[in-house]
Amino acid sequence: MNLFREVFFRKGMLVLYCILVYSGMLFSQTTDPIKLNKEITALNNAYKYDSAIIKLEEIINHPSSTSIDRYYAYIEKALTYKRLYNYAVVLNNLNYAVEEGRGTAIEDHAEARVKFEKMFIHFDLLDFQQARYHFDKITERDLELVDPPIKAFYWNVAGTFKIREGKYEEAEAILRQGIAVIENENPEHLPAVYCKLVNLAEHTRNPELAEWAFEKGIYYSKKYGIDIYKIRMHYDMSHFYLKMDDYKNAYFHERMGSELSGVYNAPVQSGNLNLLERELWNKRRDLERTYERNVQIFLVILSVILLAFLIVLFQFFKINKQKRYFIELENERMRQELEEISKNAGKSDSELILEKYNLSDRQLQIIELVKQGKTNKEIGNELFISENTVKYHLKIIYNVLGIENRFDLK
Incomplete structure (x- = not known):
């Protein structure tokens, strides 16, 4: 009797342990956002976008990941797709990020960061009305909560608005302020600011400023291997020389930008990532089904052991019968859910609804x-x-x- 009770106890504890580990109740992991950003940035710079997405999906779907872990992973996913100009997916991941951040210690930071990123999206899309709307919603408190690179990009936007208003001296002061913010801590993002100085030089017809900014931007782009900045620098210089009626140099930079864009090939990379995410989703669904099946097997084994034990201890028979009844109901519910998932898995929208x-x-x-x-x-x-x-x-x-x-x- 004692041996049977010990076996039953060990089996029960094994099942409980598996459930607790899967649900993240026993263990938790903490993601270092700085380390994660460096790792994902290095992968993206090497065009290893698939490796970056797989890494981030592992964090998002790991049973022991916290809301904060998932927040940082969704932010990095948004930045990865932003490199490929897939702004619809960027916005989706930003929305997921702010949801994960709510109710945590970083809630204020999360909301501020997403404010900035949404403004940057509209700015990149040249939707200056919406960019201005988000720009005006950003407060001094928001600026205090974000990292230096985000502040520098914010000054980029501010400087661009000054250029559009014809306030060129103020624009240059703001852009140089942006350079000072990230020059020591995040110099890999300096080309983004130098691009705007080239834009300013185009309006002021200042070749010295344009050539100086271009040389600086290209230097840091090559130093840190970020091709997207090289592309932007060449295209901006092409526009500058076109404005100056220097068609030879304009053509040269346009050709260089086109050649780099061909290597970069953002649409193809983005499409490949969409296929990869679908494949990961299918694998994850299969793993979940396997887990549910294993849980059912454990429950069946546990039920058999309980039944044998309760035959000896007849006084617990009614309790055991009730447990089996609820288990059967749960199995039926899971079976129905699986059937519903299977029915809906193949469905897809064939119509393109722009809204x-x-x-x-x-x-x-x-x-x-x-x-x-x-x-x-x-x-x-x-x-x-x-x-x-x-x-x-x-x-x-x-x-x-x-x-x-x-x-x-x-």
């Missing part, structure tokens, strides 16, 4: 004109923008909607 995507008014206008059969040049003339700007918007639209060309829009 589901975070598109700007300008992008919606361009989509409508494409549907009307207008060319890029005709669209640019109608909207008073350049043909290159139309192409840039279309590239973003294709990425957001997950399509390949303008015929898919029609």
